[in-house]
Amino acid sequence: MDVQVGDLLTMKKPHPCGSKQWKVLRTGMDFKLKCTGCGHEVMLPRVKAEKNIRVIEREGKPVC
Numbered sequence: 001m002d003v004q005v006g007d008l009l010t011m012k013k014p015h016p017c018g019s020k021q022w023k024v025l026r027t028g029m030d031f032k033l034k035c036t037g038c039g040h041e042v043m044l045p046r047v048k049a050e051k052n053i054r055v056i057e058r059e060g061k062p063v064c
């Protein structure tokens with residue numbers, strides 16, 4: 001799955017704050033993601049994050 005820094009991810013499961021969109025701050029073995037609703041930052045193993053991704057957006061356009 002092609003995820004790059006700066007991408008906007010729409011997840012299947014919403015964050016407790018209600019937002020489903022996360023900004024990608026770092027990729028690699030782990031993703032660092034920032035919730036666009038409350039600004040919360042998390043580190044997630046790549047495999048776990050990828051399972052939860054519904055849409056990847058880059059520059060406002062969906063890439064998958």
Ligand SMILES: [Zn+2]
Nearest residue numbers: 015017035038
């Ligand atoms: Zn949140």
